[in-house]
Amino acid sequence: VTTLAVLCGGVGAARFLRGVVSAGLAPDTTAIVNTADDAVLHGLYVSPDLDTCAYTLSGAIDPERGWGLAGESWAFMGALARFENVGRHNGYAVPTWFNLGDRDLATHAYRTARLAQGATLTQVTAEITEAFDVPVRLLPMTDGHVATKLTISDGESIEREVDFQEYFVGRRHSVPVTAVRFDGVEGAQATDAVISSLRNADRVVIAPSNPIVSIGPLLALPGLADAIDRNRTVAVSPIVAGSALKGPADRLLGELGHEASVVGVARLYAPHARWLVIDDADADLADDVRASGLEPIVTSTVMSTPEIAAALAHTCAGAPA
Amino acid sequence: VTTLAVLCGGVGAARFLRGVVSAGLAPDTTAIVNTADDAVLHGLYVSPDLDTCAYTLSGAIDPERGWGLAGESWAFMGALARFENVGRHNGYAVPTWFNLGDRDLATHAYRTARLAQGATLTQVTAEITEAFDVPVRLLPMTDGHVATKLTISDGESIEREVDFQEYFVGRRHSVPVTAVRFDGVEGAQATDAVISSLRNADRVVIAPSNPIVSIGPLLALPGLADAIDRNRTVAVSPIVAGSALKGPADRLLGELGHEASVVGVARLYAPHARWLVIDDADADLADDVRASGLEPIVTSTVMSTPEIAAALAHTCAGAPA
Numbered sequence: 150v151t152t153l154a155v156l157c158g159g160v161g162a163a164r165f166l167r168g169v170v171s172a173g174l175a176p177d178t179t180a181i182v183n184t185a186d187d188a189v190l191h192g193l194y195v196s197p198d199l200d201t202c203a204y205t206l207s208g209a210i211d212p213e214r215g216w217g218l219a220g221e222s223w224a225f226m227g228a229l230a231r232f233e234n235v236g237r238h239n240g241y242a243v244p245t246w247f248n249l250g251d252r253d254l255a256t257h258a259y260r261t262a263r264l265a266q267g268a269t270l271t272q273v274t275a276e277i278t279e280a281f282d283v284p285v286r287l288l289p290m291t292d293g294h295v296a297t298k299l300t301i302s303d304g305e306s307i308e309r310e311v312d313f314q315e316y317f318v319g320r321r322h323s324v325p326v327t328a329v330r331f332d333g334v335e336g337a338q339a340t341d342a343v344i345s346s347l348r349n350a351d352r353v354v355i356a357p358s359n360p361i362v363s364i365g366p367l368l369a370l371p372g373l374a375d376a377i378d379r380n381r382t383v384a385v386s387p388i389v390a391g392s393a394l395k396g397p398a399d400r401l402l403g404e405l406g407h408e409a410s411v412v413g414v415a416r417l418y419a420p421h422a423r424w425l426v427i428d429d430a431d432a433d434l435a436d437d438v439r440a441s442g443l444e445p446i447v448t449s450t451v452m453s454t455p456e457i458a459a460a461l462a463h464t465c466a467g468a469p470a
Numbered sequence: 471v472t473t474l475a476v477l478c479g480g481v482g483a484a485r486f487l488r489g490v491v492s493a494g495l496a497p498d499t500t501a502i503v504n505t506a507d508d509a510v511l512h513g514l515y516v517s518p519d520l521d522t523c524a525y526t527l528s529g530a531i532d533p534e535r536g537w538g539l540a541g542e543s544w545a546f547m548g549a550l551a552r553f554e555n556v557g558r559h560n561g562y563a564v565p566t567w568f569n570l571g572d573r574d575l576a577t578h579a580y581r582t583a584r585l586a587q588g589a590t591l592t593q594v595t596a597e598i599t600e601a602f603d604v605p606v607r608l609l610p611m612t613d614g615h616v617a618t619k620l621t622i623s624d625g626e627s628i629e630r631e632v633d634f635q636e637y638f639v640g641r642r643h644s645v646p647v648t649a650v651r652f653d654g655v656e657g658a659q660a661t662d663a664v665i666s667s668l669r670n671a672d673r674v675v676i677a678p679s680n681p682i683v684s685i686g687p688l689l690a691l692p693g694l695a696d697a698i699d700r701n702r703t704v705a706v707s708p709i710v711a712g713s714a715l716k717g718p719a720d721r722l723l724g725e726l727g728h729e730a731s732v733v734g735v736a737r738l739y740a741p742h743a744r745w746l747v748i749d750d751a752d753a754d755l756a757d758d759v760r761a762s763g764l765e766p767i768v769t770s771t772v773m774s775t776p777e778i779a780a781a782l783a784h785t786c787a788g789a790p791a
Contacts, residue, residue, distance in 0.1 A: 191579030192513050192586055222545045228576035235597045241584055251572040255549035258512030263562055265513055276556045 151466040153178040154350035158363025159186075159198040160215050160395050161387050162356035163205035166285055168458025170206060174466055175284040179346040181373075183358070184270065184289045185297040185331055185366035188314045190244050193257040194264055197314075198363065199274055199289060200256060207281035215395070221250035246319040271340055288346065290367050293337030297362055300328040313362065322397035326404050331366045339373040347376040353422075354465045355384035357450065359398040360417050361405060374421060383424040383468040384443070385450060385461065386411045390430040394451065410434065415441035424468045426450055426461070472787040474499040475671035479684025480507075480519040481536050481716050482708050483677035484526035487606055489779025491527060495787055496605040500667040502694075504679070505591065505610045506618040506652055506687035509635045511565050514578040515585055518635075519684065520595055520610060521577060528602035536716070542571035567640040592661055609667065611688050614658030618683055621649040634683065643718035647725050652687045660694040668697040674743075675786045676705035678771065680719040681738050682726060695742060704745040704789045705764070706771060706782065707732045711751040715772065731755065736762035745789045747771060747782070 155166065157180045169178050183198045197216070204210040204218060211219045229245055236243040249257065256277060263273045269292040278287050297313040301324045308327060316322060347353055358364050368374045391410050393399040399409040407413040411427040411434050418425060419442035427438060428450040435445040446468060452458040476487065478501045490499050501523055508517045518537070525531040525539060532540045550566055557564040570578065577598060584594040590613040599608050618634040622645040629648060637643060668674055679685050689695045712731050714720040720730040728734040732748040732755050739746060740763035748759060749771040756766040767789060773779040 189586075190583075192515070192582035193579070194513070218549075222543060222572065224543045224545065224572035225575050225579075228539075228573035229579065231601050232576065232580040232597075235601045236580065236584075239584070239589070239593075239597055241587060243580065243583075251543065251545035251575075252549035254546050254572075254575065255553065258514070258546075258550065259553040259557065259564065261513035262511075262564075263557075263560070265510075266562060268560070272560075276553075276560055280552050280556045 150177050152349060152351045153354055153466055154346045154352075155180045155354045155356050156358075156364055156367050157182045157198065157202055157356045158358030159183075159201040162198070162358045162363070163202045163210070164452045164458060165354075165356045165385065165461065166202060166206055167455070168452060168460075168462040170284050171455045171459035172462040172466070174462055179286045179288060179350070181288050181290055181343050181346065181367065183363045183366050184291060185295040185334075186313045186317070186362070187296070188247075188312065190247055190249065190314075192261070193249075193254070194261045195247075195249070195257050196260065196270070196274075196289070199277075199287060200253070202287055203278050203281050203283050206283045206285055209281060217248070217250050218252045221252055223248070223250060225249060225251050225254060244319070247314055248318075271342060288340065288342050290339060290343060290370055290373065291337045292340055293333065295334045295337045295366055295370065296332040297366060298330050298332050299326050299362075301325065302327055317397075322400070326401055329361055329365065329401075329405065331369050334366065334369045335371065337370060339370050339376065344372055344376045347373070351381065352466055352468065353377050353382040355382065355418060355422060357385040357387040357394075359387060359393070359396055359401065360414055361398065361401045368421060377421055379421060380423050382422040383426060383446070383465045384414070384418045384422040385426040385465065386414045386428070386431070388414055389428040389451060412437045412441055415443045419443055426464060426468075471498050472672045473670060474673050474675055474787055475667045476501045476675045476677050477679075477685055477688050478503045478519065478523060478677045479679030480504075480522040483519070483679045483684070484523045484531070485773045485779060486675075486677045486706065486782065487523060487527055488776070489773060489781075489783035491605050492776045492780035493783040493787070495783055500607045500609060500671070502609050502611055502664050502667065502688065504684045504687050505612060506616040506655075507634045507638070507683070508617070509568075509633065511568055511570065511635075513582070514570075514575070515582045516570070516578050517581065517591070517595075517610070520598075520608060521574070523606075523608055524599050524602050524604050527604045527606055530602060538569070538571050539573045542573055544569070544571060546570060546572050546575060565640070568635055569639075592663060609661065609663050611660060611664060611691055611694065612658045613661055614654065616655045616658045616687055616691065617653040618687060619651050619653050620647050620683075622646065623648055638718075643721070647722055650682055650686065650722075650726065652690050655687065655690045656692065658691060660691050660697070665693055665697045668694070672702065673787055673789065674698050674703040676703065676739060676743060678706040678708040678715075680708060680714070680717055680722065681735055682719065682722045689742060698742055700742060701744050703743040704747060704767070704786045705735070705739045705743040706747045706786065707735045707749070707752070709735050710749040710772060733758045733762055736764045740764055747785060747789075
């Protein structure tokens with residue numbers, strides 16, 4: 150039996166974890182999930198990456214959108230629009246750009262109530278995954294507070310720092326970014342559960358998530374990177390043929406001075422991982438990956454079927470192939 | 471023009487205020503609303519009496535239920551059920567007994583977000599009533615925290631103190647009550663807006679609301695009762711022929727040692743009001759009301775049509791008739 154610890158963002162990681170389940174590795178897998186995208190909206194604590202992983206693994210996810218619950222309704226969002234004008238006149242920009250489905254709200258309500266009672270996010274996450282029958286253990290990276298902040302440059306090159314969700318959802322990640330930082334990360338720490346799952350894992354996997362804003366906060370968290378044994382760690386490139394399958398990873402890499410390719414990913418992960426799984430489409434860059442300090446594993450990484458996802462999970466668990 | 475200040479609970483007061491609107495008195499009326507029933511549920515600040523007044527006056531209320539919004543959906547509540555078991559196993563009783571409609575949640579979300587920004591409940595209430603186009607000025611009785619607590623006695627005469635909403639909604643106000651107190655009332659105070667609207671009113675009206683748990687907190691609030699000029703104050707009995715039209719006022723009066731009749735109401739309000747409006751059905755008790763220290767006004771008080779409600783509002787504004 151191979152024990153896995155998987156560093157996770159949202160959608161890409163969730164699909165990889167579904168492969169872990171298909172591969173029969175779920176009982177021995179711990180997913181360590183980015184929480185620097187978490188936000189308090191309307192007083193409710195929203196944890197997008199944890200929820201995307203939980204909903205995907207429970208089968209409750211909306212398969213078209215890739216986030217939120219299937220069969221969702223939007224009456225809350227519709228009713229919220231009524232307050233937009235009066236909010237604006239009183240200095241409150243009602244976040245109507247962040248879609249919270251009526252059913253999804255129940256998850257945030259439960260989480261918010263339990264956190265208010267003093268439960269840790271680790272504990273509440275265990276409860277939510279129990280309620281959703283999630284077959285993989287999900288851990289938030291920290292019980293502390295870390296918040297990704299991005300400096301964006303607007304049309305007339307005026308720079309402004311915004312929260313992750315305003316960038317990602319509010320601006321649909323379509324504005325130039327000149328800097329990223331993880332507010333509070335120095336004072337936060339990886340939980341004991343995170344550290345021990347990393348130490349005990351036969352393989353640590355860096356899921357095919359955004360290296361900057363999903364995996365970045367995890368690796369920046371005091372204690373976390375040190376608990377990773379590079380020689381047992383395999384990363385999966387989220388960049389295929391120079392593009393991110395979803396989200397702004399390619400664009401962000403370029404804007405922040407990295408190469409938007411498997412080679413750029415290799416350079417970022419070289420201090421932390423021994424292997425980099427790259428797609429067949431990038432086979433011609435295998436030597437450049439090796440030159441960047443990682444052993445390339447070339448295979449199908451585009452998880453368009455459950456079989457491909459399961460094979461990818463097996464590849465990571467068994468590296469070197 | 472007669473300026474009115476109306477002390478209000480929920481449903482009964484809201485119907486009276488609708489009469490005020492029909493009577494053309496809305497522009498000169500301030501409603502001062504009980505907030506001791508307010509609750510934080512799932513991290514959201516819920517203000518039942520303020521919302522019942524706002525929704526009723528805007529025409530958004532569900533006319534069948536008498537609370538919440540018309541055309542409401544309940545996806546949130548349905549999804550919340552998923553968390554009941556896991557909550558219970560972890561010491562959290564998910565309040566699935568308190569129905570929050572999907573659209574109604576937007577009001578609580580807006581209120582919660584604005585309070586978190588530091589706005590007062592008075593300010594947020596003004597914003598919500600603006601968003602709902604409410605034609606009467608609504609004021610919460612206080613910007614402080616007051617919470618009604620009831621001592622209930624369970625089947626085997628074990629006494630236990632519960633919050634108002636657990637009694638009223640959770641237990642459907644069908645358990646014996648042995649005591650009522652207003653937690654925090656000594657440290658709270660009526661707002662300046664409340665005090666000045668009471669001082670400036672030509673008539674103060676005590677709406678046909680529950681004398682114990684709706685009007686009780688208002689009169690107990692430091693500064694509020696003192697701002698009421700008894701000689702300009704008219705109360706409307708919420709008890710008709712010994713029964714409350716809605717809610718537990720009759721039962722509560724009896725359980726707490728009062729008479730469940732217009733005479734019991736008269737005794738409670740004698741220190742604060744000069745007139746008591748009683749229904750034609752109670753005409754035979756007019757002398758007993760007078761003996762209790764209030765001048766009886768006998769008329770139709772069951773607001774089954776807009777015309778009756780408007781006439782009742784006119785009666786109160788013009789007392790003595």
